[in-house]
Amino acid sequence: MPRSDSAGIKRAPRSEGLSDEELRRFLNAFYRWRENAQGPGQQCSRSRVLFLCLLIRYAGLRLGEALAFDDREDMLPLGSRIRVRGKWARELPMPPSAMKKLEELCDAPCLARERGRIAMLDQGYVRRLFEQRAQEAGLDSPMSPSTLRRYREAELLRNGVPLPLVERYLGRQGRRSGIDDDDMALLQNSFRRWESERRIGRYNIFRGRVERMEQGDFSSRFVVAAQSGQRVHARCSNRTAARFGLGEGAEVTVRVRMLSIAVDEGGTGGAEGAEGAGPMNVFTGIMRALHTGKDEVKATFELSGGERLSSILSRAAFEKLAIAEGDAVQLRIAPENVMLASGGE
Known part of the structure; x- marks a missing residue:
């Protein structure tokens, strides 16, 4: 099913990207990398990158949007929502389990002094670490934050979220990217079904x-x-x-x-x-x-x-x-x- 960009040009959704199995391997590599941290300084820096990775994975943010995220001001636990800043500013619902993971990372003792700027990292540093974790996971294809964003797009579509809503969720329709109450309800129902399916056996x-x-x-x-x-x-x-x-x-x-x-x-x-x-x-x-x-x-x-x-x-x-x-x-x-x-x- 085609989609249109802000100029009205029709585009087909991209089919390339991570498989579910490759995503599991990539995130597993990230978790193990964090767990193997040596000393409080390294534990802090690795936790910050993991936070950024999970933010992109579950919210489908552009890297620039994720780097501008203020974990004190932009996390809205009531209703499991986050606020996205920048040109495509919007408020997004999050799967409750994903919100819980982000909150737990924020609560980690090693990040107590980093609150408000946990995700504010160097772009090149983040890209380099993504590539390193992909190599550790044995992935054959290049890995970047954009790869996670495309995975989230495909995942939302597979779970029955209408394409126009996926476009708004990803901030692809300029300042018309707001999500209304009906959209919120539809997304939250989709997240509940997705979490119920994934909970079994995890x-x-x-x-x-x-x-x-x-x-x-x-x-x-x-x-x-x-x-x-x-x-x-x-x-x-x-x-x-x-x-x-x-x-x-x-x-x-x-x-x-x-x-x-x-x-x-x-x-x-x-x-x-x-x-x-x-x-x-x-x-x-x-x-x-x-x-x-x-x-x-x-x-x-x-x-x-x-x-x-x-x-x-x-x-x-x-x-x-x-x-x-x-x-x-x-x-x-x-x-x-x-x-x-x-x-x-």
Whole structure:
């Protein structure tokens, strides 16, 4: 279906770009790059670039729009919206899960002094880091912020958002790019369907109770006892802990992203996490199931208490492990990658 630009010339939507699998690999490379930061300064700078990457990925912003984003003034949590500045100024709804990711990054203790300018980075620096992460992800095609913007465009169309609304969302119709209440409702319904579909299988989820909570100046550390008795260490900002009403004795839902679980054959429990985050979660697991794709595998491991955790790995990484069903491995999860929510949220 053709589309028209501001001059009225008809154009066909671009078909080239990332596949869903390539996007997962690219974002996984970004998350791992951030998690491997050495020292608070590097953790801060890498968190800022990740924030910018997620902003472009979910809002489809031009790089210049993302670089001008003020995280104090332009994030509108009520209604999960953001404000875009510049020539194509507009207000956009965001998927609630995406808004939550941005808020959690803003709340990170290492970014406390960067508030208001988290996304205000050098354009060349950002482009260079995008290319580096793409190489780490094994992508064959060049990767730039515009690639993420085109992916978002195609994703919105695939999820049933009408083309004229996609054009307005992306700010392609000059100052007539406003989104009215009907548009907002349509986009929010689309986001709810999209999140519901993606939620299945993305996280390892189990229930537990907070045994211990230690509150610092900016972040809180938790020890959670799963229903089987397995202990899990978690860490989040004090703001997040207050928002979810987390405290000792609270019943919580524990979520761990499959992409955040590292797998190896060695190691022992009790290792320290980066930046004084506290004990790294290190569990022994027995591999019980394996699902193999073209470039990635999803392996499921059973812990001593009976919980099952799944990890998504590249095929190359999995083949280096040389493990099969029934073999024991060590599963490592940083406390920052353990998400807690009160009750059944």
